Amino acid sequence: MQALADAQRAAQAAQEAVTRARADEVERLEDLSRAAADARLDEEDAVDAVSDAERELAEARSSGNLERIDDAERAYRRAEQTLANVRDRVSDLAREQEHAGRVGVDGSDQVQAALDRQAEAQRQVDQAAQRVADALDAVREASTSAAAAIDPATEALNRLSPAGRAVITTLRDLQPAWRAPPGSVSSARSPASPGICGTCPACTCPGSRRGWVGWAVPSTPRFGSLSAWRRPGTPCGTST
Incomplete structure (x- = not known):
């Protein structure tokens, strides 16, 4: 110039x-x-x-x-x-x-x-x-x-509404908990709580990984309605 x-x-x-x-x-x-x-x-x-x-x-x-x-x-x-x-x-x-x-x-x-x-x-x-x-x-x-090299996931996220981006960001932040090995969540939240098991396949107690996921994931065709899952911390056999 x-x-x-x-x-x-x-x-x-x-x-x-x-x-x-x-x-x-x-x-x-x-x-x-x-x-x-x-x-x-x-x-x-x-x-x-x-x-x-x-x-x-x-x-x-x-x-x-x-x-x-x-x-x-x-x-x-x-x-x-x-x-x-x-x-x-x-x-x-x-x-x-x-x-x-x-x-x-x-x-x-x-x-x-x-x-x-x-x-x-x-x-x-x-x-x-x-x-x-x-x-x-x-x-x-x-x-x-440089614009063409933007990550496709980031580009898709930017196209969402603010509310949609908030949901996706929340779910993404929860991914480490979903991928944790069985028992890791229960040990961090309420170890040896009475009435809580970690062996029942359908158990939704905090000690069960299945129960954690059922509480965190919203209603989807795969997981069904959120009301069908027990609240984390509810002992087996106890309805929500």
């Missing part, structure tokens, strides 16, 4: 970087447009300067003054050089404007680099999310396997 959170933060930062790159590119294009306009104005001024220098040179030559002629020739060459430089800058700016108009804001190098970083960050998010999904699937599968 931490890896996914980190990837999401990186993706958010990459998205913000794209937004900034686009804003910077828009501002750059505006600056480019202003620079191109200024260059064209400079070109007009340079053309006028060349015309003025050419006229000054002609007048200097007409005067025959060598020094004035030299100065005029130098000013004319400088004006022509300035015009050439300005026209070169105008040409460069025009090509840059043409390219920017063709590719648009998102086609600029700066924005493209930001978009590439954003795409990589999104791939990291997708990979981290897939790893989280795989982990959750593994947890669900393990939980399903």
